[in-house]
Amino acid sequence: MSTAIAAERPQATVEERFEYTLRLADTSLVAGQRLAEWLGHGPALEEDLALGNIALDLIGQARLLLALAGRIEGRGRDEDALAFWRDAGQFRNVSLAEQPNGDFGQTIVRQCLLDAWQLETYASLAGSLDAELADIAKKAAKECRYHWRYSSGWLVRLGDGTEESHRRIGAAMQDLWRFTDELLTPDGLDARMAECGIGPPPAAVRERWEQRVAGVLEEAKLPLPARPHYPWHGKRGVHTESLGHLLATMQHLPRTYPGVSW
């Protein structure tokens, strides 16, 4: 890059980079923890394995991203400190990630909408000026593309399946669609990170997400839900009730026995 361009580009502050990295990290962490609740409860052994493996990938991504956030912050917090010693109001995941599993169809809808977003976001972040973030994103994008293949495959099977599966997955789509606005509408920090060359251009992510999701909905013979208007603010730390319950389970052990290890 020429120095002229470098000089024109605004520089993100440490706080902005920390907050932004937490959004990505917490979304993966919370989505991974939710999927892990399926362990031993999957509708078939293959699906149990699949959901568990996707959870592992997501928690692995979260570890890398939380460790990066801790290094950016520079106050000595590692990935465990950030995962286990923050309360709900300090989590920056999008609200969709924390929504309860419901039945298998509801989980598939949540995962599908989130996979499409993570996949497009990480693919775009591969070109981030934050080189460490770019490396994590390139690996994560490959994984999320594979997750999408699984979740979108199931969306089509259930949407274009029996009358009952069509009805139930359609209802789940109508219910969870209201959380997608938060994924696609940038707030000040998203816009700022794009300006600084760290985050992806939000309009491009939105366009690719909409294209991808509209395509799979059509294949699944499900109607495209109407655009939602209600704004959620998970990425600013305002969460639905579900997150607190999830964190209580996830954080109970390390908080009860600080420093405990296997």
Next chain:
Amino acid sequence: MSAPAADAAATREGRIWRTLESVLDPEIPVVNVVELGVVRHVRTAGDGRIHVGLTPTYSGCPATEVIEQAVRAALDHAGLDDVMLETVLWPAWSSEWLSESGRRKLEAFGVAIEPRAGTAPACPRCASRNVERIGEFGSTPCKAHYRCRTCREPFDTFKCI
């Protein structure tokens, strides 16, 4: 670096590679970590210390830490205790990083390898191409699950993504 120092470094790097070849994958203990393609480099830094770069197969693979610990233990046992282990994320691992010998051992063990993303492998038991995918995921993050329509046996496959 002077010529004798460079020779000494090369000898030491060679010893490290041989030591790493003694560390088996904890979940598929027929291949070592070099054959698996998770050792990215062994190189001597400016300060004379040797750096070993390891990469995870998948971000969340639980074997990553076990492998790190096993590598550390093997190096310690070989008296190579001044080695720095570092994590390399890019280029990301895929089944293309498996070595030829690794591939042969895996197939002999009954694990197939997807030739390309989304392309079905041959059955490791009877070599039939008439196979079907049962699940995108298998017993470890790096594998998918297939079934052979010819010999009827299910088998694991290293997936290519």
